[in-house]
Amino acid sequence: MLSVDMDKVTEIIREVSAKEIAPRFGQLEKGDIDTKTHAMDLVTIADTEAERVLTKRFCDLLPGSVALGEEAAHADPKLPERVFGEDAPIWIIDPVDGTKNFAHHKQPFRCMVALYHGDETIAAWIVDPIEGSATVAEKGAGTYHNAAPVRVRSDIQAAKDAKGFLISFARDRIRKHYGHIDFFDEIAHYSCCGAEYQEIARGLFDFCAYRNLKPWDHAPGTLLVREAGGVAKYITADRSNEYHANGNAPGLLCASSPELWAEMNELLLPLFE
Structure with a gap:
């Protein structure tokens, strides 16, 4: 390499x-x-x-x-x-x-x-x-x-215990689809995905989800999360599509544990397809 x-x-x-x-x-x-x-x-x-x-x-x-x-x-x-x-x-x-x-x-x-x-x-x-x-x-x-x-908070395995970042697209779709957004301990949005990725890699927050997947927005942060022990995959039904800087999908989800990622993927999948 x-x-x-x-x-x-x-x-x-x-x-x-x-x-x-x-x-x-x-x-x-x-x-x-x-x-x-x-x-x-x-x-x-x-x-x-x-x-x-x-x-x-x-x-x-x-x-x-x-x-x-x-x-x-x-x-x-x-x-x-x-x-x-x-x-x-x-x-x-x-x-x-x-x-x-x-x-x-x-x-x-x-x-x-x-x-x-x-x-x-x-x-x-x-x-x-x-x-x-x-x-x-x-x-x-x-x-x-x-x-x-630094390491992610890998002990956070359920959405109800998780702090994360959701763009307005996701928040609005969750409210419309489920009638509420009370799935998480805390939701934030910095309008700066670089700072959000840092917070997850450092164990301060637990997940982030994005729709616009330009490589310069996500290639750096997804590696930070993965190397800190987290997961960075596309929001898909088969749950196996790792993020790739030259790839594309309806959405991207990063999480601090595989269990949290799986629950969040099920929650977001109908909204990003």
Whole structure:
């Protein structure tokens, strides 16, 4: 398996975040913010500049590699198909995950990176651009937060005991289908999946479910969860479809234990099909 200097990548993300993202937090002018597919789909100068620099730094670090950034893919919709069709290592980059929060001077937001090679995600980084705190994982080597090993709350096996993250789509469908949402101990939504994945990998929350499955949103976080002992699978009837950065399905469910994942999958399956 391809290997990379994990600490060096963390250092690069921190450096670029400190230069291109953190100084712009709360300092954006009107011309620094634009929209993409709809009014709530924002992009800022921090997104574009951070992605530009990260792309160059990572491709220089690993000669022969290519980059798949969120903003580059928006500009060129055929980019994901091309890079996944090659054999080169791929840096999957979300320069500012939680752009809406960032643009409105709110936390959380994160810089997320995954390294994909040999048809799998082999390394992942999620960094807080303001604090510099980092949660990282390498396939087969576990998950670490600020260099300390972390684990999911694997003892949480029932939804009634679980704290988790659900997008508004899921919450609304649960209420409509079941008449209530009182299945869980606690439900939250950060509008930043990177921060949500961190919370699960660190054992602070127990599950998350998503509908929009762009690789830059989920390739980093799913590896963090898996390497911390959790489960990351598509919401499907056969219960066997592991998340893949180049795959697709009606929904994605991550959980801190197989038992919790199975119960949540049964609950969400009729809503995501």
